[in-house]
Amino acid sequence: MKKHISKFLFFITFLCSYSFEWPVENPYLLRLFAQKDGASVSRSLVFKDVEQVRASGYGKNLINIDGKSGSRFFPSTLGNAVVFIDDEGLQSIYANLSDTDIFNARKETESGSVLGYAGKSAWTEEKTLIFQVADTRNNVLINPLLFMPAFEDKTEPxxxxxxxxxxxxxxxxxxxxxxxxxxxxxxxxxxxxxxxxxxxxxxxxxxxxxxxxxxxxxxxxxxxxxxxxxxxxxxxxxxxxxxxxxxxxxxxxxxxxxxxxxxxxxxxxxxxxxxxxxxxxxxxx
Known part of the structure; x- marks a missing residue:
């Protein structure tokens, strides 16, 4: 039991050593990670009133998802999406994009690079960004807020x-x-x-x-x-x-x-x- 707890704490400490940037200019959050969202639970951060979408960190372009065709690996509810993976096996997923044309030729991205624009291709509100982080080595989804810069919030739960x-x-x-x-x-x-x-x-x-x-x-x-x-x-x-x-x-x-x-x-x-x-x-x- 203690071994499993120690392993989990080490895992969280490891994750907290990462540092991402906000994928949007003005981070206004519509839904948070693990939040009840109607009949389902949100596995992402969902940003509202988004125009331009930027990369939160470095990654190699793993796959582009066309919202019209979907994919057996990623649910079509993501709409148009781009998926990156870094050297530690962390996937970052940017969904509900207007298109994925910018990555027809590019294979990598750096923090701050433009990925596209928010659209209405996913099963969510228009002009929102769905942002997920997945750890492929441990087969878990991670709350992206663990990686994000601090932001001013004085309102208590x-x-x-x-x-x-x-x-x-x-x-x-x-x-x-x-x-x-x-x-x-x-x-x-x-x-x-x-x-x-x-x-x-x-x-x-x-x-x-x-x-x-x-x-x-x-x-x-x-x-x-x-x-x-x-x-x-x-x-x-x-x-x-x-x-x-x-x-x-x-x-x-x-x-x-x-x-x-x-x-x-x-x-x-x-x-x-x-x-x-x-x-x-x-x-x-």
């Missing part, structure tokens, strides 16, 4: 509508119910980030849960893996179908509440380091 649900499907609000029977409960909460006040709700970067100072859940939105049936956070520990099983809420885990005074703390963070903490104190009998 939001934590709302936290509930505990017992085996009898009884819904308890830990903010108003001060006495709870001991036992197992499913913990749900509506958690989202805002890039600006009044902006679109986005996925957080990390969520943690603690009981009486002991960390019992850690959900980093950093890496997505798959077993062919489901997507998982953090080395297949957290199923996204379970995480998003209730519309508009996140399943933060099944917790066992022993008798005594309980302080339940939920913490949400964004990539800029803004933190929101909600504390619930109640008695378990």
């Amino acid at each position: 939001q934590i709302q509508n936290t509930v505990l649900i017992n085996g009898d499907k009884q819904v308890l609000n830990p903010e108003t119910v001060k006495k709870i029977r001991q036992g197992a409960y499913d913990l749900y909460s509506s958690i989202f980030d805002l890039s600006e006040k009044g902006g679109l709700p986005l996925a957080p970067f990390r969520v943690t849960v603690s009981i009486n100072g002991m960390n019992i859940a850690d959900l980093p939105f950093e890496v997505l893996s798959s077993d062919g049936k489901d997507l998982y956070l953090q080395n297949k520990k957290a199923s996204l179908s379970l995480l998003y099983q209730k519309e508009g809420m996140m399943h933060l885990g099944k917790i066992n509440l022993p008798a005594g005074k309980i302080e339940l703390i939920i913490t949400a963070l964004d990539k800029s380091g803004n933190e929101k903490r909600s504390s619930f104190i109640f008695q378990v009998e």
Whole structure:
């Protein structure tokens, strides 16, 4: 167990040593990595109001995707896309382009090089850019925000509508119910980030849960893996179908509440380091 944890931490440290540039001039994010997007989960960053698209880093042109024909390796929902791979096996994917003509002859790209223009070829909004990063050596998708430059964001994430649900499907609000029977409960909460006040709700970067100072859940939105049936956070520990099983809420885990005074703390963070903490104190009998 410790070996797997150490391997995962080394992997994340390795990834964080990378440095990419923003692929758009004004990064206005429409959807974040691992965010619930209708009936599916976003595997990308999606930028809004995009004109020119530039390379975030160096890469060799692996494949160009024509949105009209699709590909058996990449879903046609990407539309027109260009895919690059670097010497470490990291793929960068730029999708929803107006065309891929610029790479009919070019075989490589450098950071900042023009790749084309955003279009309406993919299954997404017009003038948006879908940007993915995949690690082919570890067969995972990576949150591109891990590589991006810091950006100013002073708006903290939001934590709302936290509930505990017992085996009898009884819904308890830990903010108003001060006495709870001991036992197992499913913990749900509506958690989202805002890039600006009044902006679109986005996925957080990390969520943690603690009981009486002991960390019992850690959900980093950093890496997505798959077993062919489901997507998982953090080395297949957290199923996204379970995480998003209730519309508009996140399943933060099944917790066992022993008798005594309980302080339940939920913490949400964004990539800029803004933190929101909600504390619930109640008695378990």
